[in-house]
Amino acid sequence: MKDPKLKRYDKDFEYSYAFGTYPTIDLLKSKPEKVLKVLLKQEGFGSEGVNEIVALCEEKGIKYEVNDRVIDKLSVKENTYSIGVFEKYECEIDKNSNHIVLDQPRNMGNIGTIIRTMVGFGFKDLILIKPAADIFDPTIVRSAMGALFSINFKYYDSIEGYSNEFPLHNKYLFMLNGAKNIEEVPFKSPYALVFGTESAGLSDEYAKLGESVYIKHEKDIDSLNLSVAVGIALYKSSLNKL
Template sequence: MKVYRYKKEDEYTYALGATVVMEYLLNNPSLVQGVIFHPDFTSIETIKHIEEICTAKGIELDTQAKPFNIVSSKENCFCMAIIRKVNETILDGNHVVLVNPSNAGNLGTIIRSCIGFGVEDIAIILPAVDLFDPKTIRASMGAKAKIRIELFENFQEYEKRFHKNNMYPFMLDGSKKLHETKIEKPFSLILGNEATGLAKEFAVVGQPVRIDQSDKIDSLNLPIATSIGLFYSTTMN
């Protein structure tokens, strides 16, 4: 198997680390083109388990050191999978809508929280960080294999298709405090870019909410604001 330094336009991406590889094998095996072990990988149990699944599903297996130098810059990583990229379509229901997210690690963390709180559809409004970046997939700890994510050229395109959803833009000057707001289902929790937040035009697309916080910080970080929104909307409503 031959691997290349990851580029956004490639048809394939990489799942790095045995945990993440295993999530793909269990949840989305049809996307796995092949699995590569590092010659120094010594977790016999894990190797055996992965080999069994690969054999059963007809997935190619290989042992080589070089691919790890090419794909994974510095991390301690002894197992990887080559994953076919597919465009997904989100379903009706509760959504997280990320407007122009710019950081791969943050996106991965948000994916993990979404799955944790049972929201399995994410809309991303472009431009945005590459959701297939191996860093995104690794930061999601494999949760990327269990979620649907759809890209939209602009917010209007999303809004048109999901006009039945109750929209809650998260804004620092949102007119209601999150914890005093009844979140009606199906909901769309809408969060802006890490540095700039949501443009003020978003105040009219639904009920703007703010997370009550001290003015001693500029804002909470994006995965944290998103996760608090998810916790509140799914367990306190």
Template sequence: MLPKSQIKLITSLKQKKYRQQHGFFVVEGVKTITEFLQSNLKLYKLYTTESFNIDAKDETLISDADLKRISFLKTPNKALAVFKIPESNAIDISGLIVALDAIRDPGNLGTIIRLCDWFGVKELVCSKETVDCFNPKVIQATMGSITRVNINYVDLPSFLKESKLPVFGAFMEGENVYSKKLPESGVLVMGNEANGVSKEAEAVITEKISIPRFGNLKATESLNVATATAILLSEFRR
């Protein structure tokens, strides 16, 4: 049986303040853990059930009951790992960069990290109001892609102001992205799920772009931010 101290440590990592305090985050599921083990991230502890075994150092075999105690999932998936939070690398201010302005939903952030990985975007810049990328739900949604994207939390308006790249923002009233010639390098700013891009960030945006609605009624208010990011990244890479 797992010691209470270990259970307490792992379950505390659901909260951002304890992740920052201890410098650890949780990864669950065999496939995702395997991807993390193949990355440069440092493993702290790996817990697996008797029915499954991953070849790694610092591995502890535990019961299904213990896995349920420490898992953040309704249906735990055979293994849970604790990794050390890495230091962020300096932002490479060339190529295509995605910038997020107060994205709050962990699923949206996780999906956007996967999209960055898919479209070869190495740099993801987040405002300080954006959800923590080491949130367990974000980690699940990235499916391992977080190991291949450099993520930094910054004062977003200041970062955009200092950028020498053209800054594109997604807006309902922007220029039709399908009729616009897009550069290979630039910053793409995606706004908050409810309020869009903040006034402070909007003031620094050089070009507003939009995804046109084609439905006859045009009744849909807006697209999900992760869906919109997918469409816009596809256009940038076309």
């Protein structure tokens, strides 16, 4: 891919940005072959993080340049010392591992937080059912805090399309009116944990795909926040894994 003239991110770009020092370091460590270049700000030199970026770039033969003007133009937050510019990529889902499935996720902050939580609890494979947010949007990259570069992800047009491709995965469907309390569920590997949208959850018909599960909470709230519900589910299932 040729050196692109860098503009504010648009989902139709063939490349995206990792803003900030530690996301850039994670990018350089996990996906060095996708890095087009790294931009650095003059005032960041001498900091531990920027020193590590320079060392990684030199070790891996990746171009870096000081360019305060372009960083200021592209950044949405102040005090960005570094931007990793990377070519978008596709992944294959590991058929032997446990999966996380998000049905039509839209809130980018939630998706980023979920990716970070996945990596925290040892999950590496994420399925997104369309329509879904653009996983390379810098908002997701930032809220995942670098964790995006160490997972596999794949978009599917429908939950049935995914389910047909991975028929051996035990599907656990998180629903407000699920049949089993998560405390009583032994999660049998390989499995997939499936979550609906923040606004509507999973509709009842999804229950036929596997076992429906609920996280008990008071009726004073309609539902838990999606990233909190996913966090509790990943934590519990990684403890109760068979």
